[in-house]
Amino acid sequence: MTEQLLTIQWKNDKLVLLDQTLLPNEIVYNEYESLESVWEAIRVMQVRGAPAIGVAAAYGVYLGIKDAPETSFDAFWEVMQKGTDYLATSRPTAVNLFWAIDRMKSVAIDHKTLPISHLKERLIEEAIEIHHEDEEINKQIGENLLGLLKDGMGVLTHCNAGALATTKYGTATSPMYLAKERGWNLKVYADETRPRLQGSTLTAFELYQAGIDVTVITDSMAAVVMSQGKIDAIIVGADRVAANGDVANKIGTLGVSILAKNYNIPFYVAVPTPTIDLETKTGKDIPIEEREKEEVIKGFGAYTAPADVAVYNPAFDVTPAENVTAIVTEKGIVRAPFAENLRALFA
Numbered sequence: 001m002t003e004q005l006l007t008i009q010w011k012n013d014k015l016v017l018l019d020q021t022l023l024p025n026e027i028v029y030n031e032y033e034s035l036e037s038v039w040e041a042i043r044v045m046q047v048r049g050a051p052a053i054g055v056a057a058a059y060g061v062y063l064g065i066k067d068a069p070e071t072s073f074d075a076f077w078e079v080m081q082k083g084t085d086y087l088a089t090s091r092p093t094a095v096n097l098f099w100a101i102d103r104m105k106s107v108a109i110d111h112k113t114l115p116i117s118h119l120k121e122r123l124i125e126e127a128i129e130i131h132h133e134d135e136e137i138n139k140q141i142g143e144n145l146l147g148l149l150k151d152g153m154g155v156l157t158h159c160n161a162g163a164l165a166t167t168k169y170g171t172a173t174s175p176m177y178l179a180k181e182r183g184w185n186l187k188v189y190a191d192e193t194r195p196r197l198q199g200s201t202l203t204a205f206e207l208y209q210a211g212i213d214v215t216v217i218t219d220s221m222a223a224v225v226m227s228q229g230k231i232d233a234i235i236v237g238a239d240r241v242a243a244n245g246d247v248a249n250k251i252g253t254l255g256v257s258i259l260a261k262n263y264n265i266p267f268y269v270a271v272p273t274p275t276i277d278l279e280t281k282t283g284k285d286i287p288i289e290e291r292e293k294e295e296v297i298k299g300f301g302a303y304t305a306p307a308d309v310a311v312y313n314p315a316f317d318v319t320p321a322e323n324v325t326a327i328v329t330e331k332g333i334v335r336a337p338f339a340e341n342l343r344a345l346f347a
């Protein structure tokens with residue numbers, strides 16, 4: 001990247017988001033001053049990626065209360081509750097959205113005795129803290145993943161769990177940036193990832209701009225590159241990891257994990273601990289977002305199927321824990337038995 005593309009910025013009391021729906025053709029930053037506009041940005045995927053959604057939501061919560069009444073905590077809390085309930089309807093699968101909302105609400109409750117004007121200042125401080133934590137978390141995930149990789153390896157990734165899905169480094173792409181800094185040469189294969197093409201429009205864009213060796217393949221080519229021995233490891237992100245280690249991630253991840261097992265290739269899931277949801281017991285309990293049919297049959301502008309044809313467009317699927325080699329977090333590498341070892345992360 002010739003200029004540092006920042007997914008998310010907090011500038012002059014406004015949220016600034018890079019519009020990811022325009023990449024790789026246009027670099028456009030938009031300013032947001034209301035919770036409702038942040039809801040829309042998350043819904044239409046101008047900002048996307050579990051960690052980035054969480055950080056944007058934290059700022060959205062603040063934007064929703066910055067003009068709330070300061071007469072009493074109850075009056076303030078009524079506005080906060082209404083706004084966060086609405087924000088929570090933007091997208092259902094990435095647990096980071098709900099994690100960020102809950103964290104902001106906890107800070108409000110923990111400081112309910114403060115004058116409301118001071119409480120508002122405390123809340124924007126918390127959103128900024130969540131933002132800064134994400135960058136540190138991602139770098140540590142990259143360090144932990146590097147220990148599992150070797151210079152010269154071929155690595156396949158699906159969708160975008162990159163810098164554009166977070167505040168910096170990414171999760172799955174973090175070791176790719178760190179490897180580049182250390183003079184390693186990892187050869188990355190990026191699944192284009194139908195239907196929204198986050199792999200080609202975002203992952204290939206950000207890695208190419210960073211001078212990292214990246215090759216775009218169609219999702220249907222993943223099997224052949226594995227069969228040709230080009231892939232030594234697979235690294236994906238996640239939108240929610242259930243307590244038993246089942247992983248909700250972009251649609252197509254399940255298929256990649258099955259191929260990985262067939263070709264005996266390690267399948268790593270790179271996640272910050274806020275993406276791990278111990279309240280959700282298994283993958284069957286993870287809400288899977290279904291999106292508009294046009295993403296599938298009109299993704300390139302013209303219809304590629306009859307306009308009235310039935311379309312099934314789940315945005316995510318669930319990879320069972322038994323397909324996962326390791327879940328790599330900022331706190332360390334978690335292997336099976338996942339239920340026990342994920343709980344230990346939070347002990």
Ligand SMILES: CSC[C@H]1O[C@H](OP(=O)(O)O)[C@H](O)[C@@H]1O
Nearest residue numbers: 048049050161165237238249250
């Ligand atoms: C680092 S998590 C990124 C995660 O989010 C993506 O979904 P979306 O682009 O729809 O927000 C995808 O599942 C990535 O793995």
